[in-house]
Amino acid sequence: MENNPFIKKWRKGLRKIALVYPNAYASGVANIGLQYIYAYLNSLENCICERFYLDIHNCLRSFESGTPLSDFDIALFSLQFEEDYFNVVKILKESGFKGLKIAGGPCAMINPKPIAKYFDAFVIGEVENSRVLDVIAEARSVEDLECEGVWLKEGKVKRIYPKRLDFYLRRQIIADNVFGRCLILEIGRGCIRRCRFCVVRQIYSPPRWRDLKLLIDTAEDYKGVVDKICLVAPSTLDHPRAKELIARLIEMGFLVSPSSTRADKLDEETVELLVKGGLRSLTIAPEVGSDKLRDILNKGLSEEHILNAVEIGKEKGINSFKLYFMIGLPNESFEDVKEIVRLVEKIKSLKVEVSVSINPFVPKPHTPLQWCSYTGIERVEDGLKEIKRRREYLIKELSKICEVNVESVERFAIQTILSRGDEDVSKLLEAKPSLRLAKKMNLTRYLEKIPLDSELPWDFIDHGYKKERLIKEFIQAVWSE
Numbered sequence: 180m181e182n183n184p185f186i187k188k189w190r191k192g193l194r195k196i197a198l199v200y201p202n203a204y205a206s207g208v209a210n211i212g213l214q215y216i217y218a219y220l221n222s223l224e225n226c227i228c229e230r231f232y233l234d235i236h237n238c239l240r241s242f243e244s245g246t247p248l249s250d251f252d253i254a255l256f257s258l259q260f261e262e263d264y265f266n267v268v269k270i271l272k273e274s275g276f277k278g279l280k281i282a283g284g285p286c287a288m289i290n291p292k293p294i295a296k297y298f299d300a301f302v303i304g305e306v307e308n309s310r311v312l313d314v315i316a317e318a319r320s321v322e323d324l325e326c327e328g329v330w331l332k333e334g335k336v337k338r339i340y341p342k343r344l345d346f347y348l349r350r351q352i353i354a355d356n357v358f359g360r361c362l363i364l365e366i367g368r369g370c371i372r373r374c375r376f377c378v379v380r381q382i383y384s385p386p387r388w389r390d391l392k393l394l395i396d397t398a399e400d401y402k403g404v405v406d407k408i409c410l411v412a413p414s415t416l417d418h419p420r421a422k423e424l425i426a427r428l429i430e431m432g433f434l435v436s437p438s439s440t441r442a443d444k445l446d447e448e449t450v451e452l453l454v455k456g457g458l459r460s461l462t463i464a465p466e467v468g469s470d471k472l473r474d475i476l477n478k479g480l481s482e483e484h485i486l487n488a489v490e491i492g493k494e495k496g497i498n499s500f501k502l503y504f505m506i507g508l509p510n511e512s513f514e515d516v517k518e519i520v521r522l523v524e525k526i527k528s529l530k531v532e533v534s535v536s537i538n539p540f541v542p543k544p545h546t547p548l549q550w551c552s553y554t555g556i557e558r559v560e561d562g563l564k565e566i567k568r569r570r571e572y573l574i575k576e577l578s579k580i581c582e583v584n585v586e587s588v589e590r591f592a593i594q595t596i597l598s599r600g601d602e603d604v605s606k607l608l609e610a611k612p613s614l615r616l617a618k619k620m621n622l623t624r625y626l627e628k629i630p631l632d633s634e635l636p637w638d639f640i641d642h643g644y645k646k647e648r649l650i651k652e653f654i655q656a657v658w659s660e
């Protein structure tokens with residue numbers, strides 16, 4: 180059941196735009212950027228926009244009126260996760276959609292080449308305050324889509340973004356989303372930190388925060404509509420007025436939950452506020468077990484910060500901690516992997532509940548670690564073998580002391596291929612994905628270390644950084660040992 184659904188009446192002559200989220204409703208409806216696009220397109224006189232979700236009619240008929248996707252003139256796909264590419268290909272095939280196919284979202288901004296074959300154009304950036312949506316709404320052919328921030332599959336493109344976040348969606352759809360039933364308050368974009376593995380800081384730069392008054396005014400409109408507010412940003416507690424904002428929202432009677440927390444921002448006052456706001460468990464991302472590897476990642480977090488945060492949390496009444504780690508990083512040794520177990524043991528010794536989630540590291544485009552091999556080991560076969568050994572070790576040791584989930588090495592290898600590949604990767608998308616098939620198709624070469632002077636499939640996107648800076652950081656991180 181949705182509050183505030185924007186249902187526009189059908190009439191003859193309207194341009195029909197399908198907003199397709201090739202994944203579950205609960206995560207799609209939580210995406211405030213998509214809500215903005217939906218509201219904006221429906222506000223245009225000559226246009227109707229309806230939503231499509233994978234778990235509602237398999238994305239083949241619309242959420243609002245059940246209209247088949249094939250009846251729409253334009254399909255706008257949101258690419259949030261590389262693994263959704265398989266769903267995209269299936270949806271396009273099964274729907275028989277013949278209109279204009281456009282994609283946007285973080286995967287399009289990172290590297291759209293592997294999925295390029297299936298679309299006419301890609302939106303590279305954030306569309307608010309740009310001409311892109313008006314251009315899309317008027318477009319009758321691919322040529323009509325020519326505009327700043329749209330990549331028509333040749334040449335270079337510069338990312339677009341609003342310089343200031345001085346606007347906010349006034350009629351948000353409230354639904355049961357991945358954060359629960361809540362108002363989503365996007366407090367900022369981009370990140371002031373410089374973690375070397377993180378693509379968010381690169382593709383959403385520069386960091387931009389919403390003004391406290393705008394956020395409070397927006398929340399005011401939802402008093403009596405929702406009990407809870409989820410604060411969304413890549414690093415929520417870095418908002419210059421985060422504490423004041425949380426305190427004000429609590430005073431207004433809301434429960435408050437941040438979408439992310441950094442251990443070094445969890446001081447006594449902040450944790451006390453978060454507990455008052457209803458937080459019962461804390462998520463911390465140490466990323467790795469040792470300070471040495473954390474320095475390579477430029478995480479800006481020490482073991483002391485992590486242990487401090489747990490101690491403060493416990494003192495303020497939080498007893499459950501979720502920890503995120505990665506394996507397969509450059510320069511990682513088996514001893515470093517053992518350090519993860521040691522750190523978790525140390526946290527457990529503080530007598531708190533711990534659950535651990537570990538992902539193999541994906542060297543993402545546009546980051547200083549983009550040239551690294553998947554697994555961090557030079558020869559792909561050796562790397563895959565070794566990282567599987569590390570994974571098994573972690574499952575065996577950590578499951579003795581806490582709940583643990585270590586993601587599949589194969590699954591993340593495929594993700595790396597989809598993230599770093601070129602157009603030839605598209606042939607993998609119509610099959611059932613497996614590493615064996617990727618190998619047969621000669622695609623496992625995208626798991627290899629990349630020479631620093633290579634031209635990269637995603638070099639055509641200008642995100643505003645200088646490649647020389649990334650190279651410098653890569654050298655500092657990986658070769659400075």
Ligand code: SF4
Nearest residue numbers: 370372374377380413
């Ligand atoms: S703090 Fe989080 S969002 Fe910011 S750069 Fe580091 S990993 Fe990325």
